[in-house]
Amino acid sequence: MPDHSARHSVSVAGVVVDGDKALLVQRRDNAHWEPPGGVLEVAETITDGLVREVREETGLTVEPIALTGVYKNMTRGIVALVFRCRSVAGNLLTNDEVKSFHWATKDEVTAMLDEAYAVRVLDAMQAEHPKIRHHDGVNLLG
Helix, strand or coil: CCCCCCEEEEEEEEEEEEECCCEEEEECCCCCCEEEHHHHHHCCCCHHHHHHHHHHHHHHHHHEEEEEEEECCCCCCCEEEEEEEEEEECCCCCCEEEEEEEEEEEEHHHHHHCCHHHHHHHHHCCCCCCCEEEEEECCCCC
């Protein structure tokens, strides 16, 4: 019988684009490269959470352009909403969560990120319509 007491969490990520490149952050805790983002707080709107998370991790204020994908980590029960964004203010600043930044091409995204994160960035860089995908935290499923 399924466990109906289990809860999902919702995260947001902003793929900040500039021409043919996307901004990646390198996390301090595991050195992985990812788009900036994090868990949406219960009382905040999706857009407010997105702007807050990107600002906290990068120092940039962004404007969401489009929802580019919905991704579910089947192992951890996390649903991620990913948006293509443009920077409207601020400067890149490292912090307690992020130790480095890189403006990556599509080829660099594929080489630097686990598949489950690379697809989010690539979808945001090229998708005309939102994608819906499932993964195990590293690899896409189906």
